[in-house]
Amino acid sequence: MRHLLSLYKLRAILLFGVIFIILSVSNAKAYQTEHVVVVLIDGVRYTEGLGTANCPRLNALAAQAVIQDSAFNDSITVTSSAVPATWMGRFYPLQDTTYLGNDIQFCRYPTYWEYARKDLGFSANQVIYVTPNYGTGTWMPSFYPGYGPSYWPQFVQPPISTGNNNIACFDSAVTVIRRQHPKVMYVYFPDTDHAGHSGIWEDYLAKIREADSLTKALWDTIQTDIVMANKTTMFVTNDHGRHTTNFTGHGDGCFGCRHVMMFAIGPDFKRNVHFNSPRARMTDITKTAGELLGYQSPYSTGRVMIELFDESGPNCHAYIPGDINSDSSVQGSDVTFGVRYFKGLGLQPPDSCFIDSLNGYLYIRGDVNGNCEFRGSDITRLIAYFKGMADLAYCHWVLPVPPLKTDIHKETRPIIHE
Ligand SMILES: [Zn+2]
Ligand SMILES: [Zn+2]
Missing domain, CATH: 3.40.720.10 (Alkaline Phosphatase, subunit A)
Structure with a gap:
């Protein structure tokens, strides 16, 4: 029992650390301009x-x-x-x-x-x-x-x-x-x-x-x-x-x-x-x-x-898939933000990346099914993710930093919700 408890604590500390690193990276100053x-x-x-x-x-x-x-x-x-x-x-x-x-x-x-x-x-x-x-x-x-x-x-x-x-x-x-x-x-x-x-x-x-x-x-x-x-x-x-x-x-x-x-x-x-x-x-x-x-x-x-902006720079890479409103976390509010955008009631997502291979812009954080588009199907996927029924993916042309592994998604999810 004692052993299990300490293992649980260790896991919690590690997960907290992972979240901290993710938030730190996404909040880092992305530009060289001073x-x-x-x-x-x-x-x-x-x-x-x-x-x-x-x-x-x-x-x-x-x-x-x-x-x-x-x-x-x-x-x-x-x-x-x-x-x-x-x-x-x-x-x-x-x-x-x-x-x-x-x-x-x-x-x-x-x-x-x-x-x-x-x-x-x-x-x-x-x-x-x-x-x-x-x-x-x-x-x-x-x-x-x-x-x-x-x-x-x-x-x-x-x-x-x-x-x-x-x-x-x-x-x-x-x-x-x-x-x-x-x-x-x-x-x-x-x-x-x-x-x-x-x-x-x-x-x-x-x-x-x-x-x-x-x-x-x-x-x-x-x-x-x-x-x-x-x-x-x-x-x-x-x-x-x-x-x-x-x-x-x-x-x-x-x-x-x-x-x-x-x-x-x-x-x-x-x-x-x-x-x-x-x-x-x-x-x-x-x-x-x-x-x-x-x-x-x-x-x-x-x-x-x-x-x-030069999209080969860091600003289009320090992102978290699913963070549609760019507040550095993936939550229900991202679903709300996306739904309001598609209904024409809300703002467009704050961040957009020009992707040479597409010859166009992509709301990169919104593309959670990884097809290099941001559509209603991404909202469906994000909801399924919160229900534990799907994982998040991302457009392969623009890799997020740090590269998010599926297991990190799963483990951080309950803590983000709390
Ligand atoms: Zn004139
Ligand atoms: Zn004049």
């Missing part, structure tokens, strides 16, 4: 931007980058709405207030700097906004409860230098990278839009070439920095384009105004790939950066641009 830099080039029409002769350096760098050719400003195509939208990960008009004795405009929802500082504990000098010094006209992040000024970035603001703000911002950004190795940085290049408004075609193109050159030089600075090299993801985008039929203006819903660049490069992303679907928005950067760095952005309406 720094995110966003470069916003103001008001470049897609037809003069990436992929054209005006952007030779980014075109060359594209061999190491992933490009979303189907990226849009899907709301107001003016800078005062669109730039803050890239911070908040959503569109919402700026609001006026008086702050520290000045009339300012601020974001109504938390910005990606605030999310990163709050969730990841970064100090202000690790989280940077580089923009010309517009004085009290500089748009501010939010005062949202739970976020707000104590989570704002450090503002790095070179003096206004009309016509040369791109270079001033670039110089400031380089200084900050070398001195502070920021975790989160946003660099604003305004000159392209102003050159477009000037109506002088050659000036507009020259400013695009300049922004192309400076953006590539910024990436080179990052990749030669002792701290940031190979651990930094950079997004390059625009706030809006310009009218399809008239480059001097923008601000309506025409295709030229809406279509923007979405260029992304970093250790966790695909290389030398272009996508035309799914549709992306520049407001998706907030959530995508959060996925990489590990912060939540609950008020962003954007999505994680999963299509950018």
